[in-house]
Amino acid sequence: MLALLPDISINDDWGIDHGTWTVLVHMFPGAPIPVVQLSIDGIEGPQNAYDIGKALAPLREKGYLLLGSGNIVHNLRRLEWDNPNGSPQADRFDAFITGLVKKRDNEKIIHYEDNPDAAYAAPTADHFLPLLYTLGAAQGEKPEIFNNVRNTGSLSMTGYLFGFGEK
Template structure:
């Protein structure tokens, strides 16, 4: 049975400590995946926060948890999520992406663990991160996702973590919703994802709010990997909200409809 593909909006790292509708949606989605498909052999994670020149894959049997954020309450740095690695998945990625190579300097960063601590609590499922190639562009990210798609047939869950709208320069700390520009861009991308107009998402920069919503590509590119890994599949939209003005929490899951 083919495993789903998930793109999650991770937003503030504080979501690891939250108990709200967003985190409940993460939890319920993880439970549904296991109920319907069984426990994944491992999770292939594509986090915005491992942003590199080239494509790298982890091979460590015990990747370290990274607290790659600063200035947050002590309780956040006490959250433990320490899954094992899974060398068979590492080797499959290397075979599917000949341009990739092993790099264990990184680990399980907050783009991954702040979501998975709710979605798959207990860190019982192995996790292997693959880096986001910041030099390759949107089309290349999509094609890399296509190359990884066959992993789903082998019991691996593909998980991308980023944000449709992510502009830290425009954060509105007192705004519990989204700015007009964030709402417009999020609605545009969600509409194109639902229509499976992947080309429009690849060429998102044609939208008038693109510079506001995606000032840097790191948080948007994980979506392109997940679209490539799920070609033709209709999404289920979850957590379709904006917060802090310039942050979108919208997520999509493919293969559950």
């Protein structure tokens, strides 16, 4: 993997982030699966995340699972504990991004911050950027959309699966 990303260094002092193990422990309970986790670099921004995904794309051809774990809408400061659904801003932003993912308009997704609901939906990039890794790695592939749900007002659980449908 380091050959694909020559400017990346390895540091496992932190351990596995909850965005990795919370997903994998349910998908593969007890399985001894080696995991390489990429940390989110909030300084480099969305284009960098997308470019890293493109650089990692050859791993998929060798059978590697590339998993991006995040949220389209993730604003813990605006949680509405009594709201089982999404707020209007969350619904609009999630629908906007899902529409772009379906069309594979990656350029507009990279510039998601231009959307008027982005500051509410993704006030920090850390939960949104995993989508850009996966879009970069899945060039031209059409997504399968699952779990298209918003809850507690300001969280989205919408997921995208690439590699199981048509190109």
